[in-house]
Amino acid sequence: MYKFANPYFFFLIFPLIYLFFFRNKKGKGIKLPSIKMLKNKKTSKKHLISKFFIFVSLILLVLALARPQKMNENSEIKRSGIDIIVALDLSKSMLAKDFKPNRLEKAKEILKTFVEKRNGDRLGLVVFGGDAYTKVPLTFDHDVIKSMLSKITTDDITSNNETAIGMGLGIGINRMKKSNSKSKIIILLTDGENNSGIMSPEASVKLAKELKIKIYTVGIGAREIEIPTFFGSRKIANNQLDEPLLEYIAKETKGEYFRASDKEEFEKIFEKIDTLEKSDIDSKSFYQVIDLFSLFLKLSMIFLIIGLILQYLIFIVIP
Helix, strand or coil: CEEECCHHHHHHHHHHHHHHHHCCCCCCCCCCCCCHHHHCCCCCCCHHHHHHHHHHHHHHHHHHHCCEEEECCCCEEEEEECEEEEEEECCHHHHCCCCCCCHHHHHHHHHHHHHHHCCCCEEEEEEECCCEEEEEEEECCHHHHHHHHHHCCHHHCCCCCCCCHHHHHHHHHHHHCCCCCCCEEEEEEECCCCCCCCCCHHHHHHHHHHCCEEEEEEEECCCEEEEEECCEEEEEECCCCCHHHHHHHHHHCCCCEEEECCHHHHHHHHHHHCCCCCEEEEEECCCCEEECHHHHHHHHHHHHHHHHHHHHHHCCCCC
């Protein structure tokens, strides 16, 4: 559609119409001894052509000042969905190869599939290690989420030898503060225990409960891991994961804890989210605005030049 950014300039059109069509011109003419020579001459209207071009030039100039703009219709879309923040652990332990090719790559793969299925949901991405930050704020643009998931590595967190679960949750909760969705979810994916950060998991849980945010926790890692020995390798229980903490976080926020020891268990959390209550979220679509004033300005100059040439060089009028 089209609109004018400065429509008040249209008021200039009325003085221009008066100036060209209604103003009585009074001026001194050339005195002639007799007008008989003029009586039988046909009155020429050619000089009006130049005035027409000048008048159109000024109208185009007014249009340029009003700043015409071309834009697509700005529409408000109702979407049925929930707000979901994924808090992903990027500590170096996520490079363990009990998943192929490693824990992080498997998590990214499953998350991409999850994102593709969540039509109508706003999704966001938080990453954490020893500290945490927002990688992608809540958005309906799922392509941005998938693109960012493809690029992230453990090097995106400088303190990647530690795990700040409380901080990861805290950043995600902060992103939910202004959410109007009835269902607000954080999915926490980690393979370790909280050993860093200025915010404790308990403090994050308290804040999540106040904001009615459900937290689904996913503990990543095989139940048994292989360790090298002098005679080859042997399997031992994987005790690196703080399951009691993850269970506590989920229970206190009315979420659920999942142990992702294989791909099938990993996918259960997404099936659970599909059963949650849906809510309507308003999403505005923004479109590119193209200014057209330069076109009208150029046309105005062209008409003005033509009008002046006709008036002062071709159709010269003797007063």
